[in-house]
Amino acid sequence: MNTILITGAGTGLGKELALAYAKKGNTIILTGRKLLPLKEVQLLIEEMGGHAEVYTIDITNISELEHSVHKILKHHNVNFLINNAGIGSFGPFTELSLEEIETMINTNVKGTIYMTKIVLPHLLKHRNGKVFNIISTAGQKGKVNESVYVASKFAIRGFTESLQKELEGKLNIKAVYMGGMDTPFWEKSDHIKDKSRLRSPKEIAEKIIKEDENGTDDIFV
Numbered sequence: 001m002n003t004i005l006i007t008g009a010g011t012g013l014g015k016e017l018a019l020a021y022a023k024k025g026n027t028i029i030l031t032g033r034k035l036l037p038l039k040e041v042q043l044l045i046e047e048m049g050g051h052a053e054v055y056t057i058d059i060t061n062i063s064e065l066e067h068s069v070h071k072i073l074k075h076h077n078v079n080f081l082i083n084n085a086g087i088g089s090f091g092p093f094t095e096l097s098l099e100e101i102e103t104m105i106n107t108n109v110k111g112t113i114y115m116t117k118i119v120l121p122h123l124l125k126h127r128n129g130k131v132f133n134i135i136s137t138a139g140q141k142g143k144v145n146e147s148v149y150v151a152s153k154f155a156i157r158g159f160t161e162s163l164q165k166e167l168e169g170k171l172n173i174k175a176v177y178m179g180g181m182d183t184p185f186w187e188k189s190d191h192i193k194d195k196s197r198l199r200s201p202k203e204i205a206e207k208i209i210k211e212d213e214n215g216t217d218d219i220f221v
């Protein structure tokens with residue numbers, strides 16, 4: 001069984017991956033900025049007889065990230081990291097604020113890279129160390145009104161592909177690509193008019209786990 005550290009585990013895809021992996025008997029380390037949603041996911045996992053721990057971490061705060069992750073690694077033998085936390089600001093590039101751009105890059109790019117940097121030495125001690133980087137179809141092609149979000153996801157695609165080559169045979173690292181999901185991700189934007197037409201994060205989480213079990217390199221769902 002694995003001990004899986006998931007970022008952004010209180011809502012959306014992170015929550016559904018946490019529930020699905022816990023159901024299979026894995027221990028889940030739930031992380032995110034807000035305590036309450038994480039506690040709710042922990043309770044759901046405990047109610048089905050599983051085990052989860054909660055740590056609040058803002059992945060854009062390097063010192064907090066380093067401190068909290070070292071604490072986690074001291075107490076839990078994490079062998080699987082899922083970099084899932086991400087945010088999006090959408091609209092014409094000329095209308096994005098510098099703050100929106102900075103927050104997207106700090107969260108999606110730097111947050112993912114710093115988290116990986118801190119956890120990696122620990123993962124490399126395991127024979128079965130594993131990383132999923134949750135990307136998006138936004139990491140595959142450019143899109144209108146998504147310029148900086150797409151740029152952030154292309155960055156993580158490049159990061160993932162490079163680590164796959166650099167750590168071949170030492171670490172199982174997969175990029176995970178999916179289209180739109182009906183999650184709180186879209187709450188602060190009208191970029192998607194009718195999000196109820198999107199697939200549920202539960203369906204996507206189950207497909208990701210199945211694809212992974214089928215042994216594919218990267219995961220496309």
Ligand SMILES: NC(=O)c1ccc[n+]([C@@H]2O[C@H](COP(=O)([O-])OP(=O)(O)OC[C@H]3O[C@@H](n4cnc5c(N)ncnc54)[C@H](OP(=O)(O)O)[C@@H]3O)[C@@H](O)[C@H]2O)c1
Pocket residue numbers: 007008009010011012013014031032033034035037057058059060084085086087107111134135136137178179180181182183184185186198201
């Ligand atoms: N929804 C879609 O259509 C879609 C499609 C393709 C890919 N994706 C990707 O899927 C991933 C999950 O998104 P989702 O759709 O499930 O949206 P979501 O429900 O909004 O989940 C994102 C999670 O990230 C956490 N988060 C945000 N900023 C953070 C920070 N600075 N530090 C730590 N945690 C942070 C949030 O929790 P807190 O606010 O508590 O921190 C939240 O739980 C993202 O990487 C997204 O880019 C989404």
